[in-house]
Amino acid sequence: MSAGSTDEHRVPVSSGRAWYMVWVLVAAYSLSFADRMVxxxxxxxxxxxxxxxxxxxxxxxxxxxxxxxVIMGVPCGYLADRINRRNLIVTGILIWSVATAACGIAGSFAAIFIARMIVGAAEATLSPSAYSMISDSFPPNKLGRAISTYVIGNPLGTGAALAIGGSVIAFASSVPFVTLPIVGTIEGWRLVFVALCLPGIILSLLLLLTVREPARRVHPERVGKSVSWLEAPRYIRSHGRAFLFQFGGTCMLSLAVYGSMAWIPAFFIRSHSMPASTIGIYFGVQLGVCGVVGLLLGGVLGDRMLQAGYKDAYPRVMAFAAVLALAPSVSMYLVDSVNLALGLMAFSLMATGLTTGIAAAAVQYITPSHLRGQMGAIYILTASVAGVGLGPTAVAALTQFVFGEEASLRYALAVLAGVSLPLAAVLLTAGLPAYRACVSAQVWPSEEDR
Known part of the structure; x- marks a missing residue:
């Protein structure tokens, strides 16, 4: 099906229905982060x-x-530009939920590794489709807020995983083994993964039964034309400097954010002797509150600057946030007081949260409507390679191969933040002129062209 075709399932989206769709997608994004971060x-x-x-x-x-x-991201983005995006997301949720449960019953390192790979492949269906659906449901001057609202699923899901997971760990420590129907007797920690399957099944049904596929915003000259695999790479190449600096800055931010998030619980356990259940609750609550506040503030600030005439509003806010986050993101690992470390972490989470939603909005804002699924996938690909792929491993490599002992995890985390955040600010600032030029060349279809 071409990007410009229409059918009875693609109907104009009212403001109320659009925001309902966003909040259901927030729930899906929250669940995806709970599954991946627990x-x-x-x-x-x-x-x-x-x-x-x-x-x-x-x-x-x-x-x-x-x-x-990463491997499945671009194919899923291509599908999002051609087929029913809601159904693509429903399928992905069901698959990753089952694969998460499989992590809990895996009997070997190889088995849990494969289950994690399936979780990654299935979760690749979500954000490219969600970015495209949201961009087709809101005017340009509300895009930052809408996408930032969707992305609050990141801190909400991660926070819930850590907070609830912490409580489950406390239970598991008192009950080392649990017997479940069908599954049998398993170690207590495995219950966390198995329990995360049920919300996915419920959410996939809610999405299927209550959310409609929105009409695509297609420019008149694109009506009836199919989307080629090569159009997105060609578009990036034609605006090379804008995307080079935007993607580069985003990668550095992802490296800092996801590299630290993966190891923060271990840092507090090793450096401050906090029980896993306790840090899970502290980290989860802070992430759910401070991360959400940062995300929403970032979306509002970006949209207001855009309305005030700043064409480069989104990357400009991202560069500012990278500078703002530097001091607390480094010093939280070096102070001796656990309370001060927790306070600095809260500020760091809010400052980096300013960037997370508008990073996606920044890419969608300079992307033609018929390429938003693919471009969303390419954005996710680059950010994921740097953040989810390299971030945790970079911290582990610094700890194990540079500092040489587990107790030095704090120094590895400080180095990661101290290098990647300044680089992010420099790259994003350097790319502002090219981004402004790309915005000037972008044409958004009117409501009548939908």
Missing amino acids: MSLLIDPIKQSFAISDFQVSLLIGAAFALFY
């Missing part, structure tokens, strides 16, 4: 169960997930 709180029991090292755990957290998330 492993960060289970590092020690996983190491003990499979007799593996920090580096091998980092592969489960990062590379195993990111490998197929």
Whole structure:
């Protein structure tokens, strides 16, 4: 089906229905992050169960997930530009939910590695389709807020995974083994993964039954034309400087954010002797509150600057946030007081949260409507390689091969933030002129062209 075709399932979206769709997608995004991030709180029991090292755990957290998330991202983005995006998301949710449960019953390192790969592949269906659906449902001057609202699923899902997972770990420590129907007797930590399957099944049904596929905003000259695999790369090449600096800055931010998030629980456990259940609750609540506040503020600030005439509003806010986040993101790992470290972490989470939603909006804003699925996937690909793929492993490599001991995790995390955040600010600032030029060349279809 071409991007310009219409059918009875593609209907104009009212404001109320559009925001309802966004909040259902927020729930899906929250669940995806819960499924992918809960492993960060289970590092020690996983190491003990499979007799593996920090580096091998980092592969489960990062590379195993990111490998197929990246490989499947662009094909899923291409499908999002051609077929029913809602149905694509429903299918993905069902698959990744089952694969998450499989992580909980895996009997070997290889088995859990493969299950994590399937989770990554299935989750690749979500954001390219969601970005495209949201962009087709809101006018340009509300895009930052809409996409930032969707992206609050990141801190909400991660926060819920850590907070609830922390409580489950406390339970598991008192009940080392749990017997479940069909599954049988399993170690207590595995219950976290198995329990995450049920919300996915419920959410996929809610999405299928209550959310409609929105009409695509297609420029008149694109009506009836199919989308080629090569159009997105050609478009990036024609605006090379804008995308080079935008993607480069986003990658540095992702490296800092996801590299630290994967290891923050282990940092507090090792450097401040906090129980896993306690740091899970602290980290989860802070992420759910401070991360959400940062995301929403970033969307509002970006949209207001856009309305005030700043064509480069989104990358400009991202560069400012990278500078704002630098001091707390480095010093939180170096202070001796656990309370001060927690306070600095809250500020760091809010500052980096300013960037997360508008990073996606920045790409969608300079992308033609018929390429938004693919461009969303390419954005996710680059950010995921740097953040989810390289971030956790970079921290583990610094800890194990540079500093040489697990207790030095704090220094590895400080180095990561101290290098990547300034680089992000420099790249995004350098790209502002090219981004403005790309915005000037972009044409948004009117409501009548939908």
